[in-house]
Amino acid sequence: MATFLYKLGRFAFRRRRYVALAWVALLVLAGVGAASASTSTSSSFSIPGTEAQKAFDLMEQRFPDASANGASARVVFTAPGGQKVDVGAQKAAVENVVKELKTGKQVSSVADPFESKAVSKDGGTAYASVKYKLTSMELTDADREALKDAAQHGRDAGLTVEIGGDALQAMPETGATEIIGIGISAVVLLVTFGSLVAAGLPLLTALIGVGIGVSSITALANVLDLGSSTSTLAMMIGLAVGIDYALFIVSRFRHELTEGREPEDAAGRAVGTAGSAVVFAGLTVLIALAGLAVVNIPMLTKMGLAAAGTVAIAVLIALTLIPALLGFAKHRVLGRKVRSGLKGIKDDAADSSTGGAGSAAAKKPNMGTRWARFVLRRPIWVLVVGVLGLGAIAIPAASLELGLPDDGSQPVSTTQRKAYDLLSDGFGPGFNGPLMIAVDAAHSDDPKAALDKISKTISGMGDVEKVTEPAFNKAGDTAMLTVVPKSKPSGLETEDLVHTIRGQAAGLKSETGAVTLVTGTTAMNIDVSQKLNDALLPYLALVVGLAFLLLMVVFRSVLVPLKAALGFLLSVVAALGAVVAVFQWGWLASLLGVEQTGPIMSMMPIFMIGVVFGLAMDYEVFLVTRMREAYVHGERPGQAIVTGFTHGARVVAAAAVIMISVFAGFIGSSESMIKMMGFGLAIAVAFDAFVVRMAVVPAVLALLGKAAWWLPRWLDRLLPNVDVEGEQLQKNLAAQAAGSAPERVPEPSRV
Numbered sequence: 001m002a003t004f005l006y007k008l009g010r011f012a013f014r015r016r017r018y019v020a021l022a023w024v025a026l027l028v029l030a031g032v033g034a035a036s037a038s039t040s041t042s043s044s045f046s047i048p049g050t051e052a053q054k055a056f057d058l059m060e061q062r063f064p065d066a067s068a069n070g071a072s073a074r075v076v077f078t079a080p081g082g083q084k085v086d087v088g089a090q091k092a093a094v095e096n097v098v099k100e101l102k103t104g105k106q107v108s109s110v111a112d113p114f115e116s117k118a119v120s121k122d123g124g125t126a127y128a129s130v131k132y133k134l135t136s137m138e139l140t141d142a143d144r145e146a147l148k149d150a151a152q153h154g155r156d157a158g159l160t161v162e163i164g165g166d167a168l169q170a171m172p173e174t175g176a177t178e179i180i181g182i183g184i185s186a187v188v189l190l191v192t193f194g195s196l197v198a199a200g201l202p203l204l205t206a207l208i209g210v211g212i213g214v215s216s217i218t219a220l221a222n223v224l225d226l227g228s229s230t231s232t233l234a235m236m237i238g239l240a241v242g243i244d245y246a247l248f249i250v251s252r253f254r255h256e257l258t259e260g261r262e263p264e265d266a267a268g269r270a271v272g273t274a275g276s277a278v279v280f281a282g283l284t285v286l287i288a289l290a291g292l293a294v295v296n297i298p299m300l301t302k303m304g305l306a307a308a309g310t311v312a313i314a315v316l317i318a319l320t321l322i323p324a325l326l327g328f329a330k331h332r333v334l335g336r337k338v339r340s341g342l343k344g345i346k347d348d349a350a351d352s353s354t355g356g357a358g359s360a361a362a363k364k365p366n367m368g369t370r371w372a373r374f375v376l377r378r379p380i381w382v383l384v385v386g387v388l389g390l391g392a393i394a395i396p397a398a399s400l401e402l403g404l405p406d407d408g409s410q411p412v413s414t415t416q417r418k419a420y421d422l423l424s425d426g427f428g429p430g431f432n433g434p435l436m437i438a439v440d441a442a443h444s445d446d447p448k449a450a451l452d453k454i455s456k457t458i459s460g461m462g463d464v465e466k467v468t469e470p471a472f473n474k475a476g477d478t479a480m481l482t483v484v485p486k487s488k489p490s491g492l493e494t495e496d497l498v499h500t501i502r503g504q505a506a507g508l509k510s511e512t513g514a515v516t517l518v519t520g521t522t523a524m525n526i527d528v529s530q531k532l533n534d535a536l537l538p539y540l541a542l543v544v545g546l547a548f549l550l551l552m553v554v555f556r557s558v559l560v561p562l563k564a565a566l567g568f569l570l571s572v573v574a575a576l577g578a579v580v581a582v583f584q585w586g587w588l589a590s591l592l593g594v595e596q597t598g599p600i601m602s603m604m605p606i607f608m609i610g611v612v613f614g615l616a617m618d619y620e621v622f623l624v625t626r627m628r629e630a631y632v633h634g635e636r637p638g639q640a641i642v643t644g645f646t647h648g649a650r651v652v653a654a655a656a657v658i659m660i661s662v663f664a665g666f667i668g669s670s671e672s673m674i675k676m677m678g679f680g681l682a683i684a685v686a687f688d689a690f691v692v693r694m695a696v697v698p699a700v701l702a703l704l705g706k707a708a709w710w711l712p713r714w715l716d717r718l719l720p721n722v723d724v725e726g727e728q729l730q731k732n733l734a735a736q737a738a739g740s741a742p743e744r745v746p747e748p749s750r751v
Contacts, residue, residue, distance in 0.1 A: 001279070001722045002272040003732060009271025009323040013264050016327035023208060023321050030212045033219030047297055050527035051502065055438040055519035062440075062478035070108060071136040073167035075101065075128045075151060076419045077113070078160040078426070084123035085159070086114060093157035098128050100150040106143050108133045125426030136169040144168055151415075164407045164419030164432075181665025185243055185658040192247075192654040193254070194335035201250055201325055201333070206242030209317045213238050213310030230306045232674050236666050236681070237611060238310035240659040241285060241618070245318035247658070248274045248622055251651045253326055254333055263330045267323040269733075273629070274622075275319050276722070280554050281621040282315035284547050285614030291543040292610050295535040297528070300603050304610065311614075368649025372642040375698045383699040386691050390570050393687075394577040401584060402532070403490050403599030404525040408432060409672060411595035424488075430465055433489025434482045435498065436520040439470070442477040443513050450512035451479050457508060458483055461500055463493045489522045490599060498523050528602045536606060543613055544568075553719050554621060555628055557709050563700050564624075567692040568616045572609050575684035579604075583676055592667055592679060601673050608677065612684040619656065619693040623648050627701070628709070637705045641698050649694070656689030 012019045047053050077094050079085045085094055094113065101110045113119055113126035120126070130147070132139060147167060154161035182203070189199035217231045252274035256266035289311065292304030326333065365373075375382050407420040423431050439454060441447035451470040459467045465486045470479040483501075487493035498518055505516040544565050551561035579600060581587040586597040627644030635643060663685065666678030701708045711719075 002276050005275040005279070005319065006268040006272030008319060009275065010264055010268035012271075012320045012323040013267040013327040016324035019320055019324035020328075023212075023317065027208055027212050027215075030215035030219065034215035037219045037222065046299070047524065047527055047531055049296065050524075050531060051517055052519040052524040052527045055436065055517035055523075058438050058440060058478065058517065059436075059480060059519075062473045062475070063480070070134060071132040071139055071165070071167040071169075073130040073132075073147060073163055073165035074419060074423065075130060075147075075154075076162045076164065076422045076426075077126045077128075077154060078422055079124055080158055080160065082124065085126045086119050086123050089157070090159060093154055093159055094126060094128075096157070097150050097154040097161070100153060101128065101130055101147070104130075104132075104143065104146050106133050106139060107131070120426035122426075125422055127423060130165070130167065132167060136166040139167060160422070162415045162419035162422055164416050164423065168416060179665070181661040181663070182239070184661035188654050188657050188661070189243075189247070192650065193250070193333070194338075195333055197329050198250055198254065198333040201322065201329065202243045202246035205246045205317050205321050205325070206239055206314070208321070209242045209314045210235055210238040210310065213306075213313050216309070217306050224302065226302055226306060229671060229673060230303050232666070232669070232671075233303055233677065234307045234310040236663060236674075236678065237285075237289075237307045238314055240662045240681075241282070241311050241615070242314040242317065243658050243662070244618060244655040245278045245282070245314055246322050247655050248278060248651060249318050249322045250326070250333060253323075255647065257331060257334060258338065263326070267326050270326075271319055271323055277621045277625045278315055278318050280550060280722075281618040282311055283550060284617035284621070285311045285611075287546050287550070288543050288610040288614035291539060291546075292607065294539050294542055295532060295603075295606060297531065297603065300607065303607070307611070366646060366650065368645040368647075368653075369642055371649065371694070372645035372698055375695065376638050376641065376702050379699040379702040382695050383703070386695045386699070387570065390574040390687060390691055394570075394573040396580040396585060397573055397577040399584070400576060400580050400605070401490075401599040402529045402602040402605070404521065404528060404602055406432065406489060406521060408489070409596055409598045413595070417596070428465055428484070428486065429488040429491075430463075430485035430494065433494060433522040434484050434520060435501070435518055435523055437481045437483055437501070438517045438519060439479045439481070439514050440477070440517070441479065441512075441514040443515075445513060447472070447476060447479070447514070450514040451481070453512050454508055454514065454516055455481060457504060458501060461497060463487055463497045485522075489525075494522055495526055498526055525602065532602055532606055536609075539606060540609070543610065547613065547617060551617065551620070552711075552715075553722055555624060555709075556711050556716065556719070558711060558715075559704060559708055560624060560701075563697065563708075564617065564620045567620075567696055568613050568688070570696070571616055571684055571688035571692050572612050574687050575608065575612060575680055576605060578683045579608075579676060579680045582679065592675075594675070601676060604673060604676050604680070608680045608684065611677075611681060612688070615659065615681070615685060616688040616692070619652055619689050620697070622655070623652050623693055624697065624701075631709060637708065638702060641701055645698070652689065652693070656685055659685045659689075 046056075075097065077085050077090075077097070079090045083090060085091065091114070098110055098112050101107060107130060109129075109131045111118065111129040113128050116129070118127050118129070132143070134143075144167065147163060151161040151163055186199060186203055189202060190196065193199050214231045214235050217226060217234055220226065221230075249270050253266050253270035256269045257263065259266075261269065286308045289304040289308035293301045295301070407416040410417040410420070412418075420432050437454070437458070439451060441450050444450040451472075455467050455470065458464060463486045464483060466484040468482040468484075470481040472479045483497075485491075485494045485497055487497075501516070501518050508514065508516050548561045548565055551564055552558065555561060582589055582592060583594055584597055584600055586594070589595075589597055623644060626648040627640045630643035631637060631640040660682045663678050663682035666674050667682070669675045669678065
């Protein structure tokens with residue numbers, strides 16, 4: 001592989017104008033596609049194979065006019081000063097608002113609170129249910145403004161009016177912190193390289209890659225039914241890996257220049273060596289993201305595949321566009337002092353095998369070298385402190401509670417949260433999490449008698465506050481009824497009630513011939529949590545297993561991939577502990593702009609595990625391949641660790657700081673999952689890069705010695721030799737240099 005990538009790098013360097021033009025053309029094409037595509041209308045959420053989804057599909061089929069997939073809103077009215085909403089001027093004001101709501105262009109129905117008996121026992125609170133023909137993402141700003149205006153007219157009449165439901169849901173905003181994250185990345189690159197040109201290349205190429213990826217997602221959003229969070233997560237991950245992958249190629253190119261290479265040869269060697277690490281690091285990320293498909297939640301699968309596509313673009317850009325742009329920059333990627341030193345060396349006819357930077361490094365060990373030598377002297381202490389420290393941070397993960405967001409998780413300043421609290425105070429805590437019961441009575445001899453039996457059975461269960469009258473469809477073979485629990489939506493009592501109803505469904509079917517299915521937000525939350533719990537172990541086995549095999553091919557070792565996987569588990573559990581401490585327990589919540597604590601979003605842990613695993617392997621590959629390269633070239637195991645840190649620690653640290661700053665930039669998002677993901681990924685990268693990869697990994701390798709690179713002979717013969725370290729490439733180049741007339745390296749036949 002290294003030889004092919006060497007040829008590819010030189011080809012891109014020589015044909016830089018065509019390569020750059022091709023990528024710009026792709027960016028323009030994706031941009032045109034995004035601009036011409038209609039606005040994304042998808043916010044659908046389905047969980048195939050679960051009872052909640054089966055009930056939802058049944059209602060959509062048997063009640064086609066009910067707009068089961070449409071947006072909904074609850075307009076809550078409260079009378080001032082202990083007055084009642086169902087008398088006098090207050091009642092007239094409510095009726096006027098309801099009348100105005102019915103005039104909405106996309107409104108399919110509005111339930112009058114006085115006709116539907118949606119008035120609290122004390123008469124102080126009432127609500128009107130509004131149903132729309134379109135989903136929340138399909139509603140326009142004009143539709144939302146009409147809803148807000150109607151509520152404002154009620155406020156003008158002296159009522160307290162708040163709006164709940166998903167009708168006011170809008171596209172998430174990331175905030176200014178995202179720009180700050182990119183700014184920090186620019187500063188880190190400038191400090192690392194000491195050259196504006198070298199610092200600008202990773203940022204430029206990462207933005208091009210993200211532009212192509214996000215524009216493609218936008219263009220295909222309606223066709224592929226992509227959710228509103230998909231492009232944001234793809235942007236988050238694409239920016240981070242795009243900058244990192246380019247950073248490693250540029251860094252290796254600079255090193256080759258300081259070794260006295262010609263720019264074209266330096267570009268080829270950089271892509272042949274660091275590019276090999278980029279390919280395999282990218283593959284681990286792709287495996288982790290694509291592996292989310294095993295959960296069988298379409299939205300999660302699409303998010304993973306979209307992010308994986310953006311990562312693939314980042315890899316291709318690092319292998320082709322970076323060497324092309326290096327062809328334009330050449331020695332300008334080096335700082336002025338380094339360029340002057342190289343010129344002085346050439347003028348003095350000094351040994352070209354060592355550059356200014358290399359000489360300086362030989363005289364004064366850098367921080368990476370000093371740290372590696374410290375770890376070699378105290379490997380047990382470093383290992384114990386690192387493992388125990390992360391273990392302590394991971395303790396809150398034992399209290400992890402999962403749930404899907406509802407209006408109760410909104411900030412207290414929002415109208416959605418105010419409506420949630422008013423309904424809870426006026427009608428009871430369970431009113432905000434009603435259970436929807438779909439009854440298929442098509443095979444029942446007497447559907448009405450069957451519904452009476454089912455309704456009475458459910459009414460007699462504990463934790464049931466109210467069971468509404470069944471609403472039949474036109475055919476009379478299917479009915480819906482609503483069960484209001486006594487406990488709050490996220491309470492264990494409500495979850496037990498769902499299981500109790502489902503547990504008696506078989507007995508009710510044998511008695512009445514009707515099939516009883518439970519759905520609604522609370523039931524769907526339970527089903528999602530169960531589905532994610534069931535998928536977690538298979539997902540980990542698939543992702544870790546495939547990545548283990550991949551890393552075994554890369555490192556030609558059994559213990560190094562095993563150590564990498566165990567280190568990842570330590571990092572991700574510690575990151576989950578930090579997420580629980582902030583978003584569930586409320587530690588430092590105000591500092592991070594978390595206004596409302598509560599359960600962690602159900603799909604967040606498994607998505608974070610997938611992303612963090614891929615990113616964790618990035619640093620493992622980049623850092624340890626440099627150690628492996630030194631080891632296969634004859635250095636002792638301990639010295640190989642020092643060499644790996646000498647050449648790679650500063651760049652890996654810079655890459656980690658960049659990735660942390662990019663992820664942390666998304667903490668300012670208005671969407672809870674994006675905020676959680678930004679924090680979780682940022683803290684996980686910090687733990688993995690600076691504790692696991694920089695401390696635990698060298699300590700373990702120091703204790704293992706030569707055993708770290710052990711591979712059974714039969715397995716060595718079985719595994720393909722991909723030459724990630726460039727050993728075969730070095731031999732070929734050395735043999736070529738020894739010839740009387742060095743051959744020009746041919747261009748690859750396909751690029």
